[in-house]
Amino acid sequence: MPLHLPAGPFRAYLFDCDGTIVDSMPLHYLAWKKALAEWGCTLEEDLFYSWGGKPPAEIIASLNRIFGLKMPVEAVAERKECLYFSLLRDLEPIPEVLEHINAQQGRIPFAVVSGSTRESIIKSLTSVGLLDRFPLLIGSEDYAHSKPAPDAFLIAAARLGIAPKDCLVFEDTDLGIQAATAAGMASVRVPQPRERRNGTVGRAPA
Numbered sequence: 001m002p003l004h005l006p007a008g009p010f011r012a013y014l015f016d017c018d019g020t021i022v023d024s025m026p027l028h029y030l031a032w033k034k035a036l037a038e039w040g041c042t043l044e045e046d047l048f049y050s051w052g053g054k055p056p057a058e059i060i061a062s063l064n065r066i067f068g069l070k071m072p073v074e075a076v077a078e079r080k081e082c083l084y085f086s087l088l089r090d091l092e093p094i095p096e097v098l099e100h101i102n103a104q105q106g107r108i109p110f111a112v113v114s115g116s117t118r119e120s121i122i123k124s125l126t127s128v129g130l131l132d133r134f135p136l137l138i139g140s141e142d143y144a145h146s147k148p149a150p151d152a153f154l155i156a157a158a159r160l161g162i163a164p165k166d167c168l169v170f171e172d173t174d175l176g177i178q179a180a181t182a183a184g185m186a187s188v189r190v191p192q193p194r195e196r197r198n199g200t201v202g203r204a205p206a
Contacts, residue, residue, distance in 0.1 A: 002096060002099075003096045003097065003099075003100065003170075003188055003190065004188070005100070005168065005188050006168070006186045006187075006188065008168065010108065010166055010167060010168040010186070011108055011109075011162050011163075011166040011167070012108055012109045012110070012111065012157070012160050012162040012166065012167045012168070013100070013101075013104060013108060013109075013110050013111075013167070013168050013169075013170065014110075014111050014112075014113050014153055014156050014157070014167050014168070014169045014170070014180075014185070015097070015101075015110065015111070015112050015113065015134070015169075015170045016053070016112075016113060016114055016115075016169075016170060016171045016172060016173070016176050016190075017112050017114040017116060017120075017121050017124060017125070018052070018114065018115075018116055018120075018124070018172075019052060019094075019172035019173065019190065019192060019193075020094065020097060020170050020171060020172045020176075020190050021093060021094065021097055021098075021101075021112070021124075021125065021128075021130065021170075022091055022092070022093055022094065022124050022125070022127075022128055022130075023091070023092050023093070023094050023193065024084075024091055024124055025049070025052065025172070025192065025193060026193055027084060027087040027088075027090060027091060028048075028084055029043075029045060029048050030083075030087060031080050031081075031083035031084035031087065032048060032059075032080055034083050035076055035079045035080035035083055036063070036071075036076070036080075038079070039069065039071045039076065040069075041063055041067060041069055041071065043059075043063065049173070049192060050174070051175070052115075052172060052173030052174075052175060052176070052192075053115040053146065053147040053148075053171075053173045053175035053176045053179070054115055054146060054147070054175065055115045055116070055117075055140035055146055056077040056080055056081065056116075056117075056140075057073050057074070057077050057140075058146060060073045060076050060077055061073055081117070081119070081120060084120070085120075085123055088123060088124065088127040089127070091124060091127045091128055092128065093128045093130060094190065096190070097170060097190060098130075100170070101130070101133060105133060109135070109136070109160050109162070110133060110134050110135070110136070111134065111135075111136035111137070111138060111156040111159070111160060112125070112134045112136070112137045112138065113138045113152045113153055113155075113156045113169075114137075114138065114139055114140070114152075115140055115146055115147060115152075116139060116140060117139050117140050117141060118137055118139035118140075118141055118142075119139075120139070121137050121139055122137070136156060136159055136160060138152050138155055138156045138159075142155060143155055147173075147175040147176050147178070147179035148174075148175045148176075148178035148179045148182060149179060149182065150179050150180075150182035150183035150184075152179065153167070153169060153179055153180055153183040153185055154183050157183070157185075164183050164184040164185050165184055165185070167183075167185045167186075168185070168186050168187065168188065169183075169185050169186070169187040169188070170187070170188055170190055171187055171188075171189060171190065172189065172190040172191070172192055173192075177189055
């Protein structure tokens with residue numbers, strides 16, 4: 001199931017982390033279900049995937065608004081992250097993305113641009129032996145406006161010294177693709193777990 005990249009050439013690759021470099025979304029969902037159940041809250045799987053790219057604090061705040069709850073944002077986010085970290089032994093990279101990382105390693109600069117915290121990015125990439133591939137990590141601490149705003153991708157491009165038009169973004173979520181487009185960057189969508197099970201091929205957005 002190869003990823004079909006848009007026509008280049010590109011001078012930098014910017015990768016989302018969860019669901020793009022690492023197949024972590026099912027593990028994150030398990031962690032969310034357990035953390036939220038402790039507060040009598042549920043998160044449907046479809047909604048979870050539609051919110052892919054949102055920082056944990058924003059997810060909890062949104063659930064509080066939707067369900068009229070008063071979950072402590074910081075405490076629940078920390079609990080969810082701890083539960084996710086306990087599952088990292090089961091984490092694997094996504095082969096179709098790893099293929100492109102290996103092909104361009106040392107040829108062009110890479111960055112990770114994620115809605116997760118830097119701690120989560122580091123732990124996830126370390127668990128699959130890929131942390132040293134990415135000298136630049138952009139986490140939720142690094143920007144004020146999360147995806148679909150373009151801020152995170154523009155910060156990464158600026159720090160790499162590469163024009164946005166010369167960057168290719170790898171993303172698995174609609175919010176991430178929208179953010180890349182808003183940043184003036186080409187993108188390729190990585191199929192989500194359910195799509196990969198159905199044989200959907202990654203593609204460049206029209």
